[in-house]
Amino acid sequence: MLVDFNTLPEESRVWIYQANRSFAEEEIGEIQSKLDVFIENWTAHGSGLESGYLIKYKRFIVIGLNQNLNKATGCSIDSSVHFIQQLEKDYNVDLMDKMNVSYKQGEFIAYKPLTDFKKMAKEKAVSKNTIVFNNLVTNIAEFNENWEVPASDSWHSRFLK
Numbered sequence: 001m002l003v004d005f006n007t008l009p010e011e012s013r014v015w016i017y018q019a020n021r022s023f024a025e026e027e028i029g030e031i032q033s034k035l036d037v038f039i040e041n042w043t044a045h046g047s048g049l050e051s052g053y054l055i056k057y058k059r060f061i062v063i064g065l066n067q068n069l070n071k072a073t074g075c076s077i078d079s080s081v082h083f084i085q086q087l088e089k090d091y092n093v094d095l096m097d098k099m100n101v102s103y104k105q106g107e108f109i110a111y112k113p114l115t116d117f118k119k120m121a122k123e124k125a126v127s128k129n130t131i132v133f134n135n136l137v138t139n140i141a142e143f144n145e146n147w148e149v150p151a152s153d154s155w156h157s158r159f160l161k
Contacts, residue, residue: 002039005052008064010141013072015063017084017095018102018135020111022058027091031055038083039063044076057109059102060133061087061095064140101156104131104148121159128152128160 023031032055039051050066063080065072072080081096088095101117103110103126112120120126134154137143146153151160 001048001050002036003050003052003066005054005062005064008050008052008066008140009068010139010144011068012064012066012140014065014137014140014143015080016133016135016137016143016147017061017063018100018111018133019059019061020094020097020100022109023055023091023093025058028055028058031061031087031091034083034087035061035063038080042076042079044070044073049076059109059111060135062143064143098135102133102135103151103156117156118159121161126151126160128157132156 035053039049039053042049042051047070049072050069052064054060054062054064056062061084084095087093094100099114101112101114103112103117117126128151130151131148132151132154134147134149134156136155137147151157
């Protein structure tokens, strides 16, 4: 059951998939259409899941699920992972690798392997004030407050001295 992401309750669960490149405008339109179809038909034990999504910065797919109505099950989570894996194949993009870091350089979104980010931190090419994307947030309240934060306020801080 597709709803506007912004109408989901703050305690709604979120999953964030970051792409290793920006999507082209044409790809975003296609991905939105595919997300509309997937979410409209996404179920748990035959019951619809009230969900919405955002595509942020042409690079992040954020799926929200109102678990007050129906909780995601193993099978429904598996189906969402398969959907994301299909997007990876369709668009030759990596959406599932959690060992990469996205951060802002001005208005540009940079994407680096974690090892490169650690090296940049040592070399002071990034700092505690660098805006990073904390894709470990679990609900909409955390997404709104703690997704796009200075590195000092995220798990990334362990690499900054």
